[in-house]
Amino acid sequence: IRDSVYSARKEALIKPLLDRYTEETGVAVNLVTGKGDALLTRLKTEGRNSPADVLITTDAGRLYRAHEAGVLQPIDSDALKNLVPAHLRNEQGYWYGLSVRARAIVYAKDRVEPSALSSYEDLADPKWKRRICIRSSSNIYNQSLVASMLAAHGDEATQAWLNGLVANFARPPQGGDRDQIKAVAAGQCDIAVVNSYYFGAMLQADEEQQAAAGKVAIFWPNQADRGTHVNVSGAGVTASASHVKEAQALIEFLARDDSQRWYAETNNEYPVRADIPVSDLLKSWGEFKADQLDVTELGKRNAAAVMAMDRAGWK
Ligand code: FE
Numbered sequence: 237i238r239d240s241v242y243s244a245r246k247e248a249l250i251k252p253l254l255d256r257y258t259e260e261t262g263v264a265v266n267l268v269t270g271k272g273d274a275l276l277t278r279l280k281t282e283g284r285n286s287p288a289d290v291l292i293t294t295d296a297g298r299l300y301r302a303h304e305a306g307v308l309q310p311i312d313s314d315a316l317k318n319l320v321p322a323h324l325r326n327e328q329g330y331w332y333g334l335s336v337r338a339r340a341i342v343y344a345k346d347r348v349e350p351s352a353l354s355s356y357e358d359l360a361d362p363k364w365k366r367r368i369c370i371r372s373s374s375n376i377y378n379q380s381l382v383a384s385m386l387a388a389h390g391d392e393a394t395q396a397w398l399n400g401l402v403a404n405f406a407r408p409p410q411g412g413d414r415d416q417i418k419a420v421a422a423g424q425c426d427i428a429v430v431n432s433y434y435f436g437a438m439l440q441a442d443e444e445q446q447a448a449a450g451k452v453a454i455f456w457p458n459q460a461d462r463g464t465h466v467n468v469s470g471a472g473v474t475a476s477a478s479h480v481k482e483a484q485a486l487i488e489f490l491a492r493d494d495s496q497r498w499y500a501e502t503n504n505e506y507p508v509r510a511d512i513p514v515s516d517l518l519k520s521w522g523e524f525k526a527d528q529l530d531v532t533e534l535g536k537r538n539a540a541a542v543m544a545m546d547r548a549g550w551k
Pocket of ligand 1: 431
């Protein structure tokens with residue numbers, strides 16, 4: 237038997253775990269890696285003939301889309317229901333979160349007092365005029381962040397917030413999350429909104445990236461209320477799977493103690509399970525309160541988020 241895995245996670249972030257799974261179970265894994273949206277398109281195109289058994293991808297927004305597109309099937313796993321908190325998985329078992337990523341604020345240590353920071357809402361305050369860097373509205377991480385604002389505040393308040401936020405941009409959105417950190421380090425802006433694992437990756441990368449990351453610090457927004465916006469990477473069994481049992485076993489394997497630890501640590505993310513300790517680097521950033529919003533809501537509100545961002549002129 238051979239499990240076929242389509243993964244939007246890079247090979248280095250998943251292959252060693254899959255190898256361990258093969259060692260333990262004798263089930264070989266055929267790994268196909270690609271970009272999240274491209275893999276979903278491929279699954280849709282291949283339909284029932286897809287060789288894929290498991291889809292691993294990032295962002296609840298994408299997992300939601302995969303479910304909507306009909307390329308996943310529900311699995312009823314007591315193990316996964318016990319291990320993965322209810323708000324980090326699909327209610328019917330179409331997908332399960334396997335790691336948690338937090339969308340944090342980073343700030344220039346020499347120009348911003350952390351006491352000036354508080355919440356995502358505060359980023360719309362005119363005091364941040366021309367001081368904020370953030371990537372494009374086409375990025376699903378930002379769409380999911382805005383979806384969480386819609387869930388917390390509704391349409392009108394979110395639109396007003398978006399208008400204020402966009403007015404505070406230091407430059408037209410460009411590049412990825414690492415580029416926002418580099419821009420803060422270079423003085424093009426004073427704060428940026430990024431997934432915290434990119435900050436971690438830069439601290440572990442080449443000298444240039446380390447130097448840039450060294451000029452910023454991380455801040456966890458919304459600690460006084462609902463908590464910092466979080467999202468997941470996760471997995472589901474495909475509708476076309478020919479090895480459903482093995483596919484389920486593989487996802488269960490990824491939720492196991494040692495896998496959770498490795499999976500989270502390797503990408504500087506957080507385990508989905510509160511009982512798994514985080515790495516020393518993540519500990520050094522301090523504990524934070526995470527928004528307990530059901531991440532399925534991020535998918536449900538994605539279209540509304542995209543429209544609201546567009547109306548606000550967020551390129
Ligand atoms: Fe990412």
